Amino acid sequence: MSEVKPRFRLKPLHIVGIALLMLAGWLGFTSMGDSLTPYVNVTEAKASGRNVQVMGYPQNQGTVESGSFRFTMRDEMGQPIEVLYRQPKPGNFDQAISVVAIGAFDESQGIFVADDLLVKCPSKYQEDTQAAK
Amino acid sequence: MNLFMFGTLLLVVALVAAFTATTSYTLLIAGQRTALSWGRWSVRIAAVSILVASLLLLALFYFGRYEFDYVYNYSSNDLELRYKLSALWAGQQGSFMIWALVGLLAAPLLLRRSREFEPFVLMPLMAVQVAIISFMLINNPFALRFDVAKQIIYAEDGRGLNELLHNPWMVIHPPILFLGYGLLAIPFAYAIAGLWRRDYDGWVKAALPWTITAWVVLTTALTLGGYWAYETLGWGGYWAWDPVENSSLLPWLTVTALLHGMLVQRAHGGLRRANFSLAIVTYGLVMYASFLTRSGVLGDFSVHSFTEDGLGTTMAAVLVVGLVVSLGIFFQRWRDVPISKLSESLFSRDSLFVLGMFCLVIITLIVGLGTSMPLFSKTPILRDGLRTTFAKAFDIAASQDGRFSLQPSFFRTVTPPFGLVVIGLMTMAPLLGWRGGNIRKFIFALRLPAILAVVATVVGLLLGVRKPLSLAYLGLGSLGLGVNILMIVRTVRGGWMRIGGYAAHIGAALLVIGFVGSSAYSSPDINMTIPLNTTQTAFGHKITFEGYATRTNNQGAEKGVIDLAVQRGDGEVQDAAPQLYLNPRDGQWISNPAIIREWWGDLYISPGKYLAASDPNLLTLAQGQKGSVGPYSFVFQNFDYSLPEDHTGAEAQTDEITIKARLTFYDEAGKATTIEPGLRAVANVGNQPEPYTLADGNQVLISALSLENRQVQLQIVGLDLPVLPERADIFVSTKPAVGLVWVGTVVMTLGGSLAATRRFIEHATKRHAQASVPEAATQAA
Numbered sequence: 001m002s003e004v005k006p007r008f009r010l011k012p013l014h015i016v017g018i019a020l021l022m023l024a025g026w027l028g029f030t031s032m033g034d035s036l037t038p039y040v041n042v043t044e045a046k047a048s049g050r051n052v053q054v055m056g057y058p059q060n061q062g063t064v065e066s067g068s069f070r071f072t073m074r075d076e077m078g079q080p081i082e083v084l085y086r087q088p089k090p091g092n093f094d095q096a097i098s099v100v101a102i103g104a105f106d107e108s109q110g111i112f113v114a115d116d117l118l119v120k121c122p123s124k125y126q127e128d129t130q131a132a133k
Numbered sequence: 134m135n136l137f138m139f140g141t142l143l144l145v146v147a148l149v150a151a152f153t154a155t156t157s158y159t160l161l162i163a164g165q166r167t168a169l170s171w172g173r174w175s176v177r178i179a180a181v182s183i184l185v186a187s188l189l190l191l192a193l194f195y196f197g198r199y200e201f202d203y204v205y206n207y208s209s210n211d212l213e214l215r216y217k218l219s220a221l222w223a224g225q226q227g228s229f230m231i232w233a234l235v236g237l238l239a240a241p242l243l244l245r246r247s248r249e250f251e252p253f254v255l256m257p258l259m260a261v262q263v264a265i266i267s268f269m270l271i272n273n274p275f276a277l278r279f280d281v282a283k284q285i286i287y288a289e290d291g292r293g294l295n296e297l298l299h300n301p302w303m304v305i306h307p308p309i310l311f312l313g314y315g316l317l318a319i320p321f322a323y324a325i326a327g328l329w330r331r332d333y334d335g336w337v338k339a340a341l342p343w344t345i346t347a348w349v350v351l352t353t354a355l356t357l358g359g360y361w362a363y364e365t366l367g368w369g370g371y372w373a374w375d376p377v378e379n380s381s382l383l384p385w386l387t388v389t390a391l392l393h394g395m396l397v398q399r400a401h402g403g404l405r406r407a408n409f410s411l412a413i414v415t416y417g418l419v420m421y422a423s424f425l426t427r428s429g430v431l432g433d434f435s436v437h438s439f440t441e442d443g444l445g446t447t448m449a450a451v452l453v454v455g456l457v458v459s460l461g462i463f464f465q466r467w468r469d470v471p472i473s474k475l476s477e478s479l480f481s482r483d484s485l486f487v488l489g490m491f492c493l494v495i496i497t498l499i500v501g502l503g504t505s506m507p508l509f510s511k512t513p514i515l516r517d518g519l520r521t522t523f524a525k526a527f528d529i530a531a532s533q534d535g536r537f538s539l540q541p542s543f544f545r546t547v548t549p550p551f552g553l554v555v556i557g558l559m560t561m562a563p564l565l566g567w568r569g570g571n572i573r574k575f576i577f578a579l580r581l582p583a584i585l586a587v588v589a590t591v592v593g594l595l596l597g598v599r600k601p602l603s604l605a606y607l608g609l610g611s612l613g614l615g616v617n618i619l620m621i622v623r624t625v626r627g628g629w630m631r632i633g634g635y636a637a638h639i640g641a642a643l644l645v646i647g648f649v650g651s652s653a654y655s656s657p658d659i660n661m662t663i664p665l666n667t668t669q670t671a672f673g674h675k676i677t678f679e680g681y682a683t684r685t686n687n688q689g690a691e692k693g694v695i696d697l698a699v700q701r702g703d704g705e706v707q708d709a710a711p712q713l714y715l716n717p718r719d720g721q722w723i724s725n726p727a728i729i730r731e732w733w734g735d736l737y738i739s740p741g742k743y744l745a746a747s748d749p750n751l752l753t754l755a756q757g758q759k760g761s762v763g764p765y766s767f768v769f770q771n772f773d774y775s776l777p778e779d780h781t782g783a784e785a786q787t788d789e790i791t792i793k794a795r796l797t798f799y800d801e802a803g804k805a806t807t808i809e810p811g812l813r814a815v816a817n818v819g820n821q822p823e824p825y826t827l828a829d830g831n832q833v834l835i836s837a838l839s840l841e842n843r844q845v846q847l848q849i850v851g852l853d854l855p856v857l858p859e860r861a862d863i864f865v866s867t868k869p870a871v872g873l874v875w876v877g878t879v880v881m882t883l884g885g886s887l888a889a890t891r892r893f894i895e896h897a898t899k900r901h902a903q904a905s906v907p908e909a910a911t912q913a914a
Contacts, residue, residue, distance in 0.1 A: 011477065011479070012479035012484075013479050013484045013487065013488070016479065016488060017487075017488065017491055020488075020491065020492065020495060020551070020554065021495065023550060023551075024495045024498070024499060024547070024551070027546065027547045027550065028499060028503075028543075028547050029526075031542065031543050031546035031547055032523075032527070032539065032543060033526070033527040034542065034543075035539045035540040035541075035542045035543035035546075036523060036527060036529065036537055036539060036540075036543075037537055037538050037539065037540050038529060038532045038534075038535075038536070038537040039507075039532065039534045039535075039536040039537055039538070040532040040533070040534065041532070041533060041534070044532050044533065048529070050529065051540065052532075053434070053537075053538065064742075088741045088742060088862075100434075102540075118434075
């Protein structure tokens, strides 16, 4: 202990704390690049090779294949895109006002491969006022 | 006076009473003695009004009063009684009602118990109630439905409850969650009271039992939600890192940190400022969670978020004002709060508690910021900065919309290392004294748990666990398990009331081992299509499809049950019946998985679809549609038929007509020709197909047709493709060690309940033990 009392001394505890914080920052930053999913329109989705979210209005009831589901949707600008969803057809798809497809555009097949599909229905948890009008 | 006015009046009375209570207690603090009885009576009036309002709303559901908008939207005549009543909290207005009710029922309990704290605690508590009741007045649960001409619409039936919510868990999960939220207002109110009275330690003594109780209730609520998702929603997991799940996790993380901070402060002072900030932030996060899930900001990002309802701005404003005022009071007193030095040694219970709390706060930040990205990237001030920063950092083309979210993979990557640190701390802290411990003693005490840890890790290796992080979790988790069992054995002599905390940690250790097994080592889904009465193998189990049956439940929903027999490797056979059903009201397909429970984990069977028997030699085509049978393809162009005319040119009555279907036929080589098989319909005799013979001798004939729907069914004779039997399409996966997740949380909440009970008794009897107690019986809750 020196004569002059320093206002703050770095203790082992602080070092561990700072190390944890740095770990969080580093982990957060590195995994953010992979998991960041922008909300885009069809044109942007086709241009970007990464994972994105696209909102669209289904144009058809889609076709059910073994273990997957395929349909076409158009975004707000009216751009069409074909979506392949590698899961069974969602039960409420036929009532959907719009869907949000989460996945990536596969350029070789010219199709959007979705890992996830959010189906926006008139009655999800709240009644949708748009549907009533 | 009609019911709408009565209900609204009750809400207004409650609002006025809550406001009066807040004001009276403020005046009381300022020295107005007469204000006390005003305050107390206002609290009681507010509680009674909200209680009556809740019962009224419940009655409206019970009697099916569909002229009320809220009842119309969430209930219907065919609902079972328990769901009719649970529909009360299916939507937002009702969930606010429950939330307000919890707070207002707690308030009268606190009136006399809080003694000298009374005005200081009830003032912030009632201020919170003012906010919640005003949300209800903005979005009134007693609102009526009007048509264009401003006439009340008296509907015969309501729109019903979302089929996903027809579930026993719906009856208990939401109220328990709101009970937890409501209880978290108590430590918050006590913290404000402590700051106000400059009683920087007393508030912790009074609030600790309530804090642990809130923690227990919230833990239970989150577990039930997870179990619901796992067992019946068929999402394949108990935690999907969905924004709505994440936002309810935030207050849980900070309240966990808070109760540990309170324990340190109870033992020997210290962490006073940390505890104030945690108590304030926890309640802020409760409000923030509601804001995220109800304001509609996550509508495009979450599977189960509410849609826009106009409350978002109000809630955000309440949240900001509340935080500014609370933190303002806190910073006002900042320099006044005495600081007690914690242990200098890193190797002491003090330091490990601090690190553990710090880790929980870091996890809160990660989950909170990560979940808020859709909101931040939508906020005008932040939007452009974020967009350009991330576009640069991660080489992403900036999108027009600008909003973005983070996939669950983000949370799966970032949170586990910190969980591991927390588990490590949980293992070491009980063996050390607050100020530090004897290292040799510490190592010596670890010998038995270490054996357990080594055994568990070896077993894990043998079972095929290879990921270093998972092995570390397994090893440290079992070490923590061993240490806390050891501590129970040591402390139980000093009274079994003291083991609550250790029991909770045993639960936590089991829970994380369960996490590792069921998330890191759950198998990917195997998709199999099993024909009727045949067997296929998955994960060493023989699965036989024994049939499909539909039964109609009392709501008119057809439930299809896929009947499977699952035979284990050792020959024991169990039935599994995953269900698929269509809700006729909104056309949603609902699937319920079947779960075969084993000691090592679960075999999880989700129904994909049921395929009826079909004859591939038949092909039904609509006009313009293309289809194929074996090597051939057909496009149905149109029907070609002419009715004979009589001499006036009108259609003559005829008893015979030939209809031809014009088809484009593609053979194996893809060469197209036009063919026209026909069907001669003769009155009173029947239909005579006129087949078309293909070049290879096989025939195409019309087996059925519909002129108005422009559909034709073709039959190909000669290919003799085998008829397909009924098939069940299922997804099978394994969830190892998932049982430990449930066992762990149950043990954790039981331990927590015991600790809460002990603290209530302790606080009531006012036996405050000194900090300097012998090593073996230190104050570990």
